Each structure stands twice: as structure tokens, then as C-alpha cells.
Amino acid sequence: MTAPTIGRLRVDGATLHHEVRGQGPLLLLIPGGTGGTASLTGIADDLAAEYTVATYDPRGISRSTLDDPDAEQHVAEHADDALRLLDLLSPGEPARVFGSSSGAIAALHLLLTRPERLERVVAHEPPVVEVLPDAAEHRALVARVEETFRTRGLMPAMAVFAAGLSKDEDPDTGASKSEVELPPQAAARAEQTLAGLPYFIGRIAPAFMSYTPDLHRLETLSDRLVLAGGRESIGELPYRPAAFLAERLGTELQHFPGGHVGLTTHPTEFGEALRKAFRG
Template sequence: MSTLEVDGARLYYETHGSGPLTVLITGAPGVAEVYREVVQHLGGRHTVAVYDRRGFSRSHLDGPQDYDRRLRTDADDVGCLIEHLGLGPAIVFGASSGATVALELLARHPSTVRTLIPYEPPALRLLPDGDKWEDFFSEVYDLYRLEGIEPAMKTFRERTFAPSDHRHMARAPRNDANAAYWFEHELRQYPPAALDLTALAAHADRIVPAAGRESQGYPCHRAAVELAGRLSRDLFELPGGHIGFVTDAPRFAAELGRLLAGTVS
């Protein structure tokens, strides 16, 4: 177990394998375990770093938090981790809201990033019907406050993700503390966050937008397509849906490994 002291938190992190530094950033539920099988596959050719994002599980908060700038803080945390490990610049893969964090990292700390793979960022501002989805996420939050975690999560996953995703999500072990933190500080805040497209365009040659093949038509896949178009980049598709790294881990890891190999010269 390793921890890194950052402003206002202690980050739990792990490193595995050897080779170019590759950092994996999770969305919900904010913990390293979601990438366990991917780490096992990549560790033979990469130094893979995974961590719990602040406020989730083993990454404990330490003092007051500025929730008005939480996305920036999340990005700063990754930058601190890369600098701490001393192997950067890093290949960075982020999924869902972790992809939003990764994009913010590149915009704020470009020297820490070698290649960025944002996988299905929930970037609602890129979508023509983004206001509809923002309203829906607010309704899910209200449902959480009125009826609790499970009814809200059921509504959220069944409207937002492909069937292969929400079947797995329904069976996954619950961590109510993580879920409550996500509902309060991420569900309504990260999807409508404004991406710094000007800063990202300046580093577009480092960005490989990605999405799941089974996610087509769902909002995060659509956002990935829009991001690729705004940056004049090709979209790279991987097996499975929004959480293909869990539901279809062996094939997802193998194809992600081949993609990463192409980024290492």
C-alpha cells in the first residue's frame, strides 16, 4: 500500500509492472479495483499506476475541500502522482468522469502527459441535446435524495448505458459511502463541466478519443464522437460498452495494449 500526500487528501495508489508509465483514471466508483484485469495485462510492458480518487475508499480527505473547483483538484492530483512517480510524461487513460479528469489534466498540466486516451467522457456540453441529459442527471440526484441510492442508480444506468453495462452494474457490490460521495459531488458537476477545447486543440496530436463498440447511440459514446470531431481526431473503439474494461476485460485489455504500443516509440 502506498499513499501520496496532496493538498487536502491522502491518495492511495499502486504501481505494477515495468516500462513506460501508464496511469489509469477511474470514473465511478472512483477506485483502482475496476482496472484489475487490465492492469494484469498491461503490467508486462508498462509501469501501470492506478489509484483511488480523493474522497473514494482509501483516498481519504484531509481538511476542507473546495468543491467549486473539484475537477481542477482531481486533475492536479493526477499531475502530482505522475511527478511523484518520476517516470513521466505518462500515457494517461481515463474512463467516464475519469476521462473528464484526464482532459483537464492535459489542459492544465500538459508537460505531464505523453498520450491521452479519454474513454467515453460524459461531456454533455458537446451534445446538441446536452441540456436534456443535464436535466435527467438532476432528476436522478433528486430521486437519490428522495428514495435512496439503489432506485436512483437503477434509473441512471438503464437510461444512460448499454444493456451489457447496466446488467453488470446491477450485480456489482455496493459501497454506499462511495455512491453517496459521487451523487453529491460528481453526478451533476462533471457532465456539464466546460472542457478547455482551445487548450486541448493545442495538444490534439496527443489525444486518442475512445469509446465502446456497444455504447453507440448512448450519451457518452456520442460525446466521444463529438470530441473527436472537434479535435479533428479519429475515434478508436474498444470492446464492450461504457465499462468494457470490466465486462469484457480480456479483449478490452488486449486491444488497449495494442493501442498503447502504438504510442510508445
């Protein structure tokens, strides 16, 4: 395993930490949640045998610092960050992009606004709940999470959020019945994950889960888009928008190993599924 080349990129309102591995056509990986670049290491090292793999910490996460720590977050701004990295690493050449969760929402917006810069996008469980028929229910969930965070603090807010996302949470323990033991390298990142949760719950989740993609425009770009969901998260809230969009666009929903965080729990198998998705 070769150590990545590490860089810093100034963008509007933030400085992005990014890492580059391998050689070949550019593949940009956009993480979701609070894991940042570290959450993608398992698949990035494997994919670097075939691609120049770029990963980064989204603004406000881990080593990507905000000029204003209290700044509101917007999907368009995060998508523009991804574009700036493409311009830096693959100027003028269409690239492949993978996004997971909130990162998949940024990838969708990038496809909608700058399709000429993208050859193919794989979006894994983008929680664009506004496209669902019961969107009002999920809007209310986000409001409950925000109110709980404001009045009772982080962990109660996380419990409300987890209950709203999962189809099989154990009401006695608050744990998902589909949880699996994380690999050691993933478990070691727990401190980083916890450190980023207030920012994620307070800024990212409300902004990203209120985002509505332009479905008519997305239909015209569906030949460049692969929608994916976890085999173990069928029926859960983050899975449902991917399934809805695939049906709406008339494309096949790809099923990847694991659940919503399959890239962390099943990195080898997930990387192979991603490789196949980009090969078409």
C-alpha cells in the first residue's frame, strides 16, 4: 500500500484536505456523514490499482476547516467543492464520481449542474427524502431532530435520528438489529466520528435532507447515473430515495454489500461492486 499524496485546497469559505492515490483515470470519492477521507481508505487503496483515486474531507469535517465555524451549509456549496477538486486534478477531462449518503447528494447536484465534467456518477443511498410520497413525515423527523438537539443535546437527538432512519431498531436498546462489528481500522475512527456529530446533526443533515433534485433534468442525464442501495438496508429511509429515483428514471437499482455504511463494514466487496458499476 503506497502512502497517498496529501494536499490542501482553498475554496470559498473553507480549506479542503484531500488525498490522491494510484494512477489512471480520475475517480473522486465523496464521503458522507462524519467519516471523511478516513472512512474511504479501505476502498480507495483497492481502487487505486485501476484509478487515480481522490478522497477528501468535506468542508467542516475533520481536517477540512471552515473560515466561519458557524456558517450555514448548502448542498450547492459542497458540490462546488467537489468541482474544484475535479478542476485541480482532472482539468478539462470528464471524471468518475462516487458519493455516499450526504456525499451522494453532493454528487447528484454536481451531475445536475456540471454534467460535462462527469463521465459517470454512482450515488449510494442519497437521502433525498423530499422526492418521496411521504416527504412531509421525514420533514417532521428533521424538525424533531433539530428541536431535540437544541433542547436536550446531541445523544438524544442522535437517538431520534436513528429511530427515524432504521426500519428495525430495537426499542429496548435503541440499537439497529442489523448492526455488525466494524473492522479494527473503522472502530479506531470512532473518536473522529463522534467529534463531527454536532456539526453533522446541526448543519449537514437539515440542509441536505431538505434538498430536492430537479427530477426532469435528472431524467435527461440518467445514462450517466448509477443509483445504489445496500442489500442490508432495504426498506430503511436512506435506501428508499435511491429505489424511488431508479424507478422514476427507468434504471436498475444496483445493490451493494452491507447496509448504509457498507463501504466501511464490507470494504473489499464494496470496492468490487463499485468497480463493476463504473465499468457499466
